[in-house]
Amino acid sequence: MTTVNAVKRDAPQARPALPKFSWAWLGLMPFFIFAFLFLLYPASVIGVRSFQDTKTHAFTFKYIVELLQTPYLLGSYWISIKISLITALGGGLFGFLLAYSAIRGGLPRFMRSSFMTFCGVASNFAGVPLAFAFIALLSPPGELTKLLIALGYNPYFHGFTLYTFWGLSMVYMYFQFPLMVLIIAPAIDGLRREWLEAAENLGASSFQYWRYVAFPILFPAILGAMILLFGNAFGAYATAQALTGGSINLVTIVIGSQVSGDVLGDPGLGYALALGMVVVMAFAIVARTLLQRRTERWLR
Amino acid sequence: MTHLKLTNISKEYSGTTVVQDFNLDVEQGEFVSFLGPSGCGKTTTLRMVAGFETPTSGTITINGQDITNIAPNQRNVGMIFQAYALFPNMTVAQNIGFGMQIHKEPKAAIKERVNEMLALINLEKHAGKYPFQLSGGQQQRVALARALANHPQVLLLDEPLSALDAKIRVQLRSEIRAIQKKMGITAIFVTHDQEEALSISDRIVVMYEGKMEQVGTPFEVYNFPQTAFVANFVGTLNSASAEVLDPAKGLITMDGVQLVTVEDMKNRKKGDAVKFSVRPERFSFASEQKKDNILDCTIENITFLGAVVRIQVKIGNTKFNMDTFNNPFLELPKIGDKDQVTCSKEAVLVLNH
Amino acid sequence: MKRGGQAWAWFWMIVGILYFFLPLVATFLFSLRARLGVLSFDAYQTVFNDPNFIYNFSYSVFWALLTIIVGILIFVPTAYLIRLRLPQFRAPVEFITLLPFVIPAIVYVFSLVRTFSKPPLLIVDSPVLLIAAYAVLSMPYMYSAIDTGLRAIDVRTLTEAAQSLGAGWGTILFRIILPNIRVAILSGSFLTFAIVIGELILADYLVKPAFAPYMAYLMQQKAYEPAAMAVMSFALTWACLGIIQFVGRGSDQTQIAGGH
Numbered sequence: 001m002t003t004v005n006a007v008k009r010d011a012p013q014a015r016p017a018l019p020k021f022s023w024a025w026l027g028l029m030p031f032f033i034f035a036f037l038f039l040l041y042p043a044s045v046i047g048v049r050s051f052q053d054t055k056t057h058a059f060t061f062k063y064i065v066e067l068l069q070t071p072y073l074l075g076s077y078w079i080s081i082k083i084s085l086i087t088a089l090g091g092g093l094f095g096f097l098l099a100y101s102a103i104r105g106g107l108p109r110f111m112r113s114s115f116m117t118f119c120g121v122a123s124n125f126a127g128v129p130l131a132f133a134f135i136a137l138l139s140p141p142g143e144l145t146k147l148l149i150a151l152g153y154n155p156y157f158h159g160f161t162l163y164t165f166w167g168l169s170m171v172y173m174y175f176q177f178p179l180m181v182l183i184i185a186p187a188i189d190g191l192r193r194e195w196l197e198a199a200e201n202l203g204a205s206s207f208q209y210w211r212y213v214a215f216p217i218l219f220p221a222i223l224g225a226m227i228l229l230f231g232n233a234f235g236a237y238a239t240a241q242a243l244t245g246g247s248i249n250l251v252t253i254v255i256g257s258q259v260s261g262d263v264l265g266d267p268g269l270g271y272a273l274a275l276g277m278v279v280v281m282a283f284a285i286v287a288r289t290l291l292q293r294r295t296e297r298w299l300r
Numbered sequence: 301m302t303h304l305k306l307t308n309i310s311k312e313y314s315g316t317t318v319v320q321d322f323n324l325d326v327e328q329g330e331f332v333s334f335l336g337p338s339g340c341g342k343t344t345t346l347r348m349v350a351g352f353e354t355p356t357s358g359t360i361t362i363n364g365q366d367i368t369n370i371a372p373n374q375r376n377v378g379m380i381f382q383a384y385a386l387f388p389n390m391t392v393a394q395n396i397g398f399g400m401q402i403h404k405e406p407k408a409a410i411k412e413r414v415n416e417m418l419a420l421i422n423l424e425k426h427a428g429k430y431p432f433q434l435s436g437g438q439q440q441r442v443a444l445a446r447a448l449a450n451h452p453q454v455l456l457l458d459e460p461l462s463a464l465d466a467k468i469r470v471q472l473r474s475e476i477r478a479i480q481k482k483m484g485i486t487a488i489f490v491t492h493d494q495e496e497a498l499s500i501s502d503r504i505v506v507m508y509e510g511k512m513e514q515v516g517t518p519f520e521v522y523n524f525p526q527t528a529f530v531a532n533f534v535g536t537l538n539s540a541s542a543e544v545l546d547p548a549k550g551l552i553t554m555d556g557v558q559l560v561t562v563e564d565m566k567n568r569k570k571g572d573a574v575k576f577s578v579r580p581e582r583f584s585f586a587s588e589q590k591k592d593n594i595l596d597c598t599i600e601n602i603t604f605l606g607a608v609v610r611i612q613v614k615i616g617n618t619k620f621n622m623d624t625f626n627n628p629f630l631e632l633p634k635i636g637d638k639d640q641v642t643c644s645k646e647a648v649l650v651l652n653h
Numbered sequence: 654m655k656r657g658g659q660a661w662a663w664f665w666m667i668v669g670i671l672y673f674f675l676p677l678v679a680t681f682l683f684s685l686r687a688r689l690g691v692l693s694f695d696a697y698q699t700v701f702n703d704p705n706f707i708y709n710f711s712y713s714v715f716w717a718l719l720t721i722i723v724g725i726l727i728f729v730p731t732a733y734l735i736r737l738r739l740p741q742f743r744a745p746v747e748f749i750t751l752l753p754f755v756i757p758a759i760v761y762v763f764s765l766v767r768t769f770s771k772p773p774l775l776i777v778d779s780p781v782l783l784i785a786a787y788a789v790l791s792m793p794y795m796y797s798a799i800d801t802g803l804r805a806i807d808v809r810t811l812t813e814a815a816q817s818l819g820a821g822w823g824t825i826l827f828r829i830i831l832p833n834i835r836v837a838i839l840s841g842s843f844l845t846f847a848i849v850i851g852e853l854i855l856a857d858y859l860v861k862p863a864f865a866p867y868m869a870y871l872m873q874q875k876a877y878e879p880a881a882m883a884v885m886s887f888a889l890t891w892a893c894l895g896i897i898q899f900v901g902r903g904s905d906q907t908q909i910a911g912g913h
Contacts (some may be wrong), residue, residue: 024738029748031731035749038785042764043756049767064542082672098669105662115666117898121891122673127853128869129883130676136880137679144679174676177669194385197352198443200373202399202450206658216389238853242869252759259763259858267767274760281755297432298388 046278050271063272073254073264073273080251083165087172092226094173095180102181103188119178126175127238134171134243138162146202147208163244171239176229183228187221190299193254216300224291231284235277251277303328304349304454307516309358316345320510322358329484333497336507337533342490343458345507348578349488350456378447378642382459384439386431392417392442393427399450408593417445418481437468444476448483455480455487461496469641473500491511494534498522506530528575528651537577538620544572550645552576554614559593561648580610582647583622586640593648599637613641677887684880696877700885703878710865714855716780716863717849719853720787724795727788729838732800732832736808748795753789757827758854761789766858778860785854791845798844800836803830838902850889 008235053292067073102115125133137144138155139162148155161167192213199209237252245255251273257263258270302325309322310615319341326332334342347353348362351372361369367375386395396417397410405413418424419439434498440460447455457476461469471592477500480487492495497504498518506513506521506529514521514530525531532539544552551558552574561576586594600619601612609624609632620642632637672782687695700706735743753761765786769776776782788795808830831838856863864886872879 024734027730027734028739028742029729031746034727034785034788038765038782039749039752039789042761042768043752045768046760046764075836094665094669097665101662101665101669105658105666107662107666111666113898117894118673120894121887122891124847124851124894127851127885128865129851129870132868132872132883133676133680133887136683136883137676141876142679143682144675158888174673177672192383192385194381194383195387197350197372198381198385198387198446199377199378199398200352200371201350201377202446203373203376203402204398205373208402212385212401213389217387231754235759237757237759242853242872246706252757254856255759255763259759259766270763271767274763277760278756281757285751285755 011105037160043278046271048276049268050275052267052268054266063266063268066269067276069271069279072249073269076249076251076254077276077280079165079249082100083169083250085228086169087176087233088226088229090114090169091229092180092222095177095225095229096184096222098177099181099184103185104191116182119181122178123175123182126236129243130171130174131239131242134162134167134174138167163247165248167238168243168248171243172233172236175239176233178234180229182222182226183225184218187218187225187299189293191217220291220294221299223297224288227284227288227291231281231288234280234284302326303330303363304488305359305361306345306349307359307361309345309348309355309360311341311348311353312356318510319348319355322512324505324512324515326486326488328486329481331480331489331502332509333491333504334490335491335494335497335499335504335534336494336513339509340507341510342507346458346488347455349454350377352376356521358537367566375453376450376452377456378450380440380443380447380455380457380460382462384431384436384443384463386439386442386446387429391428391430392423392434395431395442396446396449398446403450413449414532417449420448420482421445435468436464437472440464440472441475444598445455448479452485455485457487457489459490459492461491461493469496474486476500480524498534502570504534506533508533525649525651528577531577531649531651536580536621538580539575539577540618540620542574542576544568544570544574546570552650557616558594559595559644559648559651562645563648563650565650570577577649577651578620578647580621582643583613583620583641584624584643585610586642589642590617591642593646594640594642597639597641599633599635599639601635602632613639615641676796677884680880680883680887684877684884687877694890696881697885700878700881702808705867706882707794707864710864712862713850713856713864716783716787716861717846719784720791720849721795721845723784724791724841724845725789725838728796728799729831730794730826730832732796732803732828736800736803737812747796750792753793758790758852761786762858763855780861783859783861786859787845787849787852790852790855791841791848794844794848795841798837798841802834805837806830806833836900840897843897847890847893851886881902 041127043258050063051059051061052060098115102112105264139145142162145155162170170189195213195217196209199213204212235252237250237256240246240248240250240253246257249290254264255270255273258267262270264270264273304324304326306322306324309319310317322341322345324332332347336342344353351367351370355368359366361367362375362377387398390398391436395413397414400413401411414427415424418427421444423438423441424433426438431442434442443460450542460476461473464472469551473496476489486499489497491499498521501518503515503517504521505515508529514526516524521530524533525534531537540554542552543551544558544565545551545558545565547568548568550561550563550565552561553559554576559576565574568602584591597615597620599611600614603610603612604626607626608623609626611624611632613620613622682692684696685692685694687693688701705774730744735746756764765782768774811829811833812825815829843892850864852863853869857866857869864882868882868883868886870880871882
């Protein structure tokens, strides 16, 4: 979690430990009941029923196996991973350039804070309104399309459509860039000016500074941020659904249709699919946490 | 021979003058400190020599070459920062060798120089460690080695000891001075700690509000301060107001008490208001030895500071601090006693502002 | 990056700003085209006069407010107790609050529907489930905001001072702790508000009235009204985050919006 610096701290070591009252545990009960009932239990249901035969309730791997053997389902994972990778890399790169420009580019002060606020808004601007915004922009009757046609160039005659994989990628970028900016901003802030000056002082050019000092230092942070972007795109549903009506075969879309009715033929398969998603996300979060430790060591 | 020369250096930031009319000639191998409170312009001046700030007017030359407008990465001056600024992604050895690596020196030469530097700062065993594994003092020594490895013409140190513990500070400052002397390299040292500046400099430049207040050896600056600011900033001081009684004889009067001073008061007339100062250690008890000024006083307070005993006395209506060396066999006066203190004419400093 | 680097900085910023603003501008323009040949606010008028819109939007606001209240009631005492008495629970609780990041919303809804569609937990049609689910979705942000706020005040000293003056736990929580983390709570609340208003999946599949599903439904049928709704949605989110920045300026209690 990126949070702003704290000011005061408790000093538990400075005072003797308070006796542990039993009611303190009770005070945490509401939270644990809430978390268990509405988060942990439903989540575990996915895990359990992925390995449980729907009819016999016996333990089985068959759903996992079937998932790995169904091209349609494996394909959906592949498409989801593809779009997540592309938007994570593209969004990460452009977001990084934006963040660095805003923070260290020598631009006027007010631009940084208004840009950051805007990124906060834009990273939340996903789902239905975002899909619609791009429809308003680039669909056949869209504003930009009309403008381009008026200038003599019709993108649709050249094979462009909004409602495809690449159109969706373009839309995803809209919340990926600002998310990258928000995540990487503290790391860029942590790049101390003295390192640049020390490098210059020792004779390094701008390029050498980047190659030997800045980039190696920022690399874990950038990688960690891109992993987060990957997870963000991987789990996205509403934007794709609103834009394409479910025609692009993402894992989230397949699960979505499974929620409305049993389109896969066996609910167990749906659970396995969901479990697969959680596994991918868990990997991403763990990798990101490990990288974050490395980042914090250098950029404290 | 002048090695580093700053001529008429000024720096302005959007209307505010941060450094004004700075002129200094530094000899090869000299250790000069810039001493002053925060905001006096000492760091800005140093950074202009390094190339991180450009002077609004004036020139800087090293060895006769005008470097005023040369980019910082082409000046070959070595800079040491308050916050160490070691590259966190490189080991100690890599940090030290970085400058030479940039200049594309052969690997063997780099290795040899790095080992030489490690021996100089006594950290041979830490060559493979990363900065976060070192203490503050160790990091600063590596920073020193990194700057020196690059064969700089001038060494610039920006309050390098301010972030360190008191004990390490004292130890490291003598180490820095020893290394500087050994290598014969010209050095500029910025600090706000007057004890630091006094103990290791060949000369001190005292700065205040962007201007040079005084330049001189530590001895000169401490014993013969030329302005009230220098007198106050360097060492402790007693200050009080008085009136001129007889400018020709150097007499001033305060609360009915007469003091004679050796200061030149040619431009003053009788009745002028002046400020004068006396260093606490220049007072002594009249019972031991009588000097030019003999003043009646009352003992107000006695503070035991270890090697020094600080006795607060009231002369006229004003309180003064008197420092004397601790002597276990000396009988100290009691609070409330009436006594006499004495000081020489030269000890009474009448200053400009 | 100096000198020449500054030109690049301007370049990337302009490209970025273009990319961000073009869709917004297009949406706004589009929303003004309801009347043929003329730019007008007709679409907005239609939306505001649409009883279904008012119905759905009001419900979204209502769900958001309830979620915020539930969040405060559950998370403030929890964070407070952990900070004060039970630091050993910090790790598991924080882990739980970060779980919603690992479980994508669609998977979460899937699990909710499956878990709560069968007796004895047949509450899939109840608003209780919706509120609880919204609280779970906003938990990472709300809990983190509250925790950040508590970190900035010396909880232990305040509690001990209050106790020495004779205050009971209710008084301490509501009259001392809560007012001092006002800014943090506001920050978390606005984030929650933005999330709930923009949320599609939950309300859609739990078949409850809400803003986003209504907009999705309208998109199938109308062209200009959804545009107006998109503009409103964006303006609303901007207002929420702007208020957070404004209220939290100079305070150590706010967190960067939307960051993981």
